[in-house]
Every structure is written in C-alpha cells, then in structure tokens.
Amino acid sequence: MALLELHGIDVFYGRVQALRGISLELGAKEIVALIGSNGAGKTTTLRTISGLMHPAHGSVVFDGKPLTGVPAHRIVSLGICHAPEGRRLFPRMPVIDNLYLGAYARNDRPGIAADLERVFTLFPRLQERRAQLAGTLSGGEQQMLAIGRALMARPKVLMLDEPSLGLAPILVQLIFQVLQEINAQGTPILLVEQNATKALEIAHRAYVLETGNIVMSGTGQELLQSTEVQKAYLGV
Amino acid sequence: MERPIAAPRATPIRLRGLVSSRVVNTIVLVLVAVVGVLVIARIWHRGPGYFAQILVYGVANGSIYALIAIGYTMVYGIIELINFAHGDVFTLGGFVALALLPMFGVKEGQPTSAVILPLLITLVVSMLFCGGVNVLIERIAYRPLRHAPRLAPLITAVGMSFTLEGIMFLWRGPFFLHFPDLLPRARIVLGPDTTIGAKELTVIGVAVVLTIVLSLFVERSKLGKAMRATAQDRDAAQLMGIDINTTIALTFFIGAALAGAGGVVFGLYFNSLSFDLGFSAGLFAFTAAVLGGIGNIYGAAIGGLLIGMVQSFSDGYFDSTWTQVVIFAVLILVLVFRPTGILGMRVPEK
Ligand SMILES: Nc1ncnc2c1ncn2[C@@H]1O[C@H](COP(=O)(O)OP(=O)(O)OP(=O)(O)O)[C@@H](O)[C@H]1O
Ligand SMILES: [Mg+2]
Numbered sequence: 001m002a003l004l005e006l007h008g009i010d011v012f013y014g015r016v017q018a019l020r021g022i023s024l025e026l027g028a029k030e031i032v033a034l035i036g037s038n039g040a041g042k043t044t045t046l047r048t049i050s051g052l053m054h055p056a057h058g059s060v061v062f063d064g065k066p067l068t069g070v071p072a073h074r075i076v077s078l079g080i081c082h083a084p085e086g087r088r089l090f091p092r093m094p095v096i097d098n099l100y101l102g103a104y105a106r107n108d109r110p111g112i113a114a115d116l117e118r119v120f121t122l123f124p125r126l127q128e129r130r131a132q133l134a135g136t137l138s139g140g141e142q143q144m145l146a147i148g149r150a151l152m153a154r155p156k157v158l159m160l161d162e163p164s165l166g167l168a169p170i171l172v173q174l175i176f177q178v179l180q181e182i183n184a185q186g187t188p189i190l191l192v193e194q195n196a197t198k199a200l201e202i203a204h205r206a207y208v209l210e211t212g213n214i215v216m217s218g219t220g221q222e223l224l225q226s227t228e229v230q231k232a233y234l235g236v
Numbered sequence: 237m238e239r240p241i242a243a244p245r246a247t248p249i250r251l252r253g254l255v256s257s258r259v260v261n262t263i264v265l266v267l268v269a270v271v272g273v274l275v276i277a278r279i280w281h282r283g284p285g286y287f288a289q290i291l292v293y294g295v296a297n298g299s300i301y302a303l304i305a306i307g308y309t310m311v312y313g314i315i316e317l318i319n320f321a322h323g324d325v326f327t328l329g330g331f332v333a334l335a336l337l338p339m340f341g342v343k344e345g346q347p348t349s350a351v352i353l354p355l356l357i358t359l360v361v362s363m364l365f366c367g368g369v370n371v372l373i374e375r376i377a378y379r380p381l382r383h384a385p386r387l388a389p390l391i392t393a394v395g396m397s398f399t400l401e402g403i404m405f406l407w408r409g410p411f412f413l414h415f416p417d418l419l420p421r422a423r424i425v426l427g428p429d430t431t432i433g434a435k436e437l438t439v440i441g442v443a444v445v446l447t448i449v450l451s452l453f454v455e456r457s458k459l460g461k462a463m464r465a466t467a468q469d470r471d472a473a474q475l476m477g478i479d480i481n482t483t484i485a486l487t488f489f490i491g492a493a494l495a496g497a498g499g500v501v502f503g504l505y506f507n508s509l510s511f512d513l514g515f516s517a518g519l520f521a522f523t524a525a526v527l528g529g530i531g532n533i534y535g536a537a538i539g540g541l542l543i544g545m546v547q548s549f550s551d552g553y554f555d556s557t558w559t560q561v562v563i564f565a566v567l568i569l570v571l572v573f574r575p576t577g578i579l580g581m582r583v584p585e586k
Binding site: 050051052071072073076077081082083084088089090091092093097100101102104105149153 | 458462477478
C-alpha cells in the first residue's frame with residue numbers, strides 16, 4: 001500500500017466539476033509529478049489532499065487512514081505539507097517568522113532549530129534577509145522562502161505547486177536539485193509543474209491530467225519518450 | 237515578476253478628472269485652512285493652561301476610544317468584517333460591571349483601599365464576559381456566513397448590534413444609569429490651570445497596560461503570530477497547520493475583552509451609562525480605527541487617541557453639539573486623502 005492514495009476523487013466548484021474520478025498514489029520514497037495544461041485540475045488535486053477542498057465522492061488515504069472530514073490544519077500535523085500555487089507567503093511578516101510559521105504544527109525545538117539551519121544552508125540568501133518583510137523580497141527569493149517554509153514542516157509528504165514558476169533558469173536548476181536532495185534524504189514529493197520536461201526528468205513516476213481526468217501515467221522516462229506527451233506538453 | 241507596465245499617457249478624459257479633483261482638493265484645503273486658523277485663534281485666546289487641560293481630557297477620552305478601536309481593527313484585519321456589535325459589547329462591559337459591583341458590596345464613599353480589589357476583579361470578569369459574548373456572536377452569527385457575500389455578515393452585524401442594545405434596554409431600561417463614583421477625587425497639579433485626576437490616570441493606565449500586553453502577545457507569542465498569519469492569508473495559514481476557527485474566535489475574544497474594559501473604565505470615569513452608548517462610541521472608535529489604518533493595532537491606538545483629542549478640543553473650544561460633525565468630517569477627510577489611514581499598509585499584499 002502506498003503512503004498516499006487517492007481513490008475516485010470528484011471535486012466541484014459550485015456546479016463546475018474540476019476533478020472526475022481521480023485515482024493516484026505516492027510511494028514512500030518517490031517523486032511523483034503531476035503534469036497537464038492550464039485548468040486541468042492539478043492545483044485542485046493538491047488542495048483536495050490538503051483538506052482545503054472537499055471531494056464529493058472518493059477518498060484520500062494517508063498512511064492507511066482516510067482523511068475524510070479531517071480539517072486542513074489537522075492534515076498538516078499528520079505530516080502532509082503543501083506549498084501552494086503562487087507562494088502565498090505572509091507578506092507583512094519577516095522571513096524568519098514565515099519560516100517559523102512553517103514549523104507551526106511542530107513542538108520539537110531542537111528539530112526546528114536544526115531544520116532552520118538546513119534551510120539557511122540550502123538558501124544562504126534567506127539567512128541574509130531573515131529580518132526583511134517577505135512581501136518585499138524579489139520573486140526568486142520569495143520562491144526560496146516558500147520552499148524553505150515548506151521544509152520547516154519536516155513533512156512526511158511534500159507537495160509543491162509550480163515551485164519553478166517565473167524563476168531564472170539557474171534558480172530553476174537549484175530548486176530541482178534541492179528537491180532531489182530532500183527526496184534522497186527520505187521525503188516523498190508530489191510535484192505539480194508547468195515545466196514538464198524538468199519535472200519528468202527528476203520524477204520516478206508521473207500522471208498526466210486533462211480536464212479533470214488522468215489520461216496517462218508511467219515512469220518519468222516513459223512519459224518523456226511518449227510522442228503524445230512530447231506533442232502536448234513538452235513542445236517538441 | 238509583477239512589474240507595473242509603464243503608465244499610458246493621460247487621455248483627455250483622465251485629464252479632466254484630474255483637474256476637477258484638483259479643484260475639489262483646493263476647496264477642501266482652503267476650508268481646512270480656514271477652520272485651522274479659527275481653531276488656533278481660539279486656542280490662543282484661552283491660554284496654554286487651558287490647552288494643556290484639554291489635552292489631558294483628550295488623552296483620557298482617547299484611551300477609551302483606543303480600547304474600542306483595537307477590537308474593531310483586529311476583527312476587520314482577520315475577517316474583513318466591520319463588527320457593528322462591537323460598540324455594544326463596550327456598553328455591555330459597563331453594564332456587567334454595574335451589576336457586579338453591588339455583589340462585592342462596593343458602595344460609593346468607601347475608602348479606595350477597600351474598593352480596589354473588587355474593582356480589579358470586576359474589570360477582569362467583565363472583560364471575560366464580553367469576550368465570551370463576542371465569541372458566541374461570532375459562532376452563531378458570523379461563522380455560518382463566512383463564505384456568503386460580504387453584505388450578509390455586515391447586515392447581520394447591524395442586527396447583532398440592535399439585539400445587544402435591545403437586551404440591555406430590557407435589562408436596565410431606557411434611562412441614564414448612575415455608575416458608582418469610586419475613584420479618589422485627588423488631582424495632581426501639572427501646571428497653572430492644568431491638573432490630572434486619579435480618574436484620568438486610571439483610564440489612561442488601564443488602556444496603556446492592556447495595549448502593551450496585547451502588543452506583546454500579538455508580536456511575540458505563537459498564537460499571536462498565528463492570528464497575524466490568518467489575517468494576511470487564511471488559506472496559507474491553514475496550510476501551516478493553524479486552526480483558523482480558533483484563531484478567529486480568539487481575535488473576537490480579545491477585541492471584546494478590551495472593549496469590555498473600555499466600558500468599565502468609561503463607567504468609572506463618567507459615572508453614567510445608557511443602553512445605546514455603544515452606538516456613538518462605536519462609530520467614533522470605528523472612525524479611529526480607519527484613521528489609524530484599519531487592520532493595524534497600533535494605528536487603532538493612535539487613531540483612538542486622536543479622536544479623543546478631537547472630541548475634547550471640540551467640546552472644550554467650541555461646543556459639544558459640533559463634536560459629531562467634526563469627527564465625521566475627520567473620517568471623510570481621511571477617506572478622501574489617505575484611505576489607508578495613518579499607519580496603512582505600505583507593503584504589497586502579495
Ligand atoms: N475557485 C474556483 N471557482 C470556480 N472554478 C475554479 C476555481 N478554481 C479552479 N476552478 C476551475 O477548476 C479547474 C481546475 O483548476 P486548477 O486550478 O486545479 O487547474 P490547474 O491544473 O492547477 O491549472 P494551472 O496550470 O493553470 O494552475 C479549472 O477549470 C478552473 O477554472
Ligand atoms: Mg494550478
């Protein structure tokens with residue numbers, strides 16, 4: 001049984017159906033990518049897992065337990081961390097407070113201090129800017145902070161929604177490298193990306209989402225080779 | 237990233253808008269200048285001692301408005317609701333204290349040493365009671381409407397205001413109620429024609445202590461940070477593991493506790509209460525919150541002090557019948573010239 005499983009999820013925004021019977025799974029050591037064009041339902045999938053949206057049908061199962069009816073803040077303390085689309089930092093708080101809020105659900109002071117060190121080692125820029133208000137950081141710095149804040153949760157599952165959006169190629173490189181490192185240290189990652197090539201390169205497995213349906217799945221390499229995927233998402 | 241695109245050249249229509257708004261600005265500025273000259277002339281005429289005395293009264297008045305305004309601003313900051321019932325929670329604080337004092341056997345004319353402990357207990361109990369009532373209001377009247385169109389909770393808030401006033405009306409009737417005169421009459425001489433009494437000191441002291449405790453809580457504590465995070469981005473706060481329902485309830489509790497304290501010190505200061513006191517006090521405090529920059533706690537404290545000053549200067553140099561006009565003129569001027577208020581947010585939202 002996989003660590004995180006979705007079974008036949010239907011999600012609606014009012015009368016509009018955004019997800020149509022989605023089933024997917026994330027294993028304990030995997031990087032799984034979720035790709036698809038705009039409006040396919042990638043963000044909605046992550047929001048459903050983290051409890052911000054409630055499925056009309058189907059269930060999310062984490063570590064063998066269904067998450068039905070569990071409020072979003074409890075899901076975080078169970079170990080699922082979601083770095084949302086568009087960063088969603090706390091703009092009027094300094095970098096350091098944003099990072100500590102990432103660890104809000106934890107109580108182990110020494111562990112939090114160690115993770116703060118780890119984040120500062122990964123992104124030295126954040127340490128330089130620790131007292132600056134998050135809303136005044138540059139776009140790239142904000143993205144680093146968003147990822148750093150997610151790491152501060154020391155999650156059992158890390159979900160990232162377009163972590164490379166709007167970043168310079170060198171930063172994209174850095175961020176994908178960091179994700180691989182985190183994964184190598186034992187954290188499974190569910191990754192939503194517009195940058196499908198990059199995502200498929202580091203993903204063990206991937207799902208392709210189209211108008212609320214999963215239309216294809218396979219290993220990262222398989223999808224990279226697939227002509228349909230190349231045509232539709234890789235711009236080959 | 238989100239660089240603003242270079243502004244397009246002003247079109248003739250936009251230009252016309254600019255000119256007319258400049259004319260309006262000029263007219264308003266001239267009016268403000270005329271009023272300013274008048275005020276200065278009056279102040280000059282009455283001398284510096286009187287001025288200082290009015291200042292002292294202004295700070296005392298303003299401390300009460302600050303206590304109310306902080307709750308308005310906190311609730312607005314976290315759920316963008318103007319809680320019209322807030323002013324009535326303030327009155328409720330006074331009413332609860334009025335009911336509690338006789339239970340402790342407190343009567344007018346007793347020595348201060350005998351009333352100080354019961355007074356403190358009364359203050360704390362009134363604060364807790366008001367906090368509890370406001371949490372209840374949030375739970376039954378506002379939370380179910382959290383995803384409804386914005387007008388729905390606003391109208392509900394007006395309804396809650398009427399409900400609270402109605403309850404207090406039924407409880408104690410339509411008359412002015414005498415609140416026991418318990419504080420010592422002693423006054424400290426600050427200068428020629430200027431004194432400060434134990435009453436003013438009590439009002440100011442309570443406001444200062446509560447504001448400091450609150451700001452320490454909001455700035456330093458984990459829950460305080462959770463409150464600010466919830467105010468800045470509710471979804472993101474949930475994704476940090478913050479229980480936003482608890483945080484919002486806590487905000488209502490704290491805001492109401494401060495307003496309740498305001499009601500108690502109002503009673504102690506003016507020795508008079510009535511069921512509909514919260515209407516104008518609430519509006520003045522709301523003006524203070526807007527003046528300071530709604531959503532900002534320090535802004536609300538400063539705004540409260542300023543509104544208190546405006547009131548005491550208007551009362552002291554002109555006529556108290558003008559005070560409401562003056563205060564709403566201030567509100568309008570702020571909204572026109574600096575809608576973000578004195579300490580309005582300077583950092584981009586996202
Ligand atoms: N708040 C909302 N109200 C109504 N419809 C919504 C809402 N949010 C998303 N949708 C719709 O749900 C569908 C899926 O949206 P979602 O945000 O999950 O797409 P996405 O795959 O993340 O797209 P993108 O790559 O552009 O971020 C879209 O058709 C979108 O219009
Ligand atoms: Mg999306």
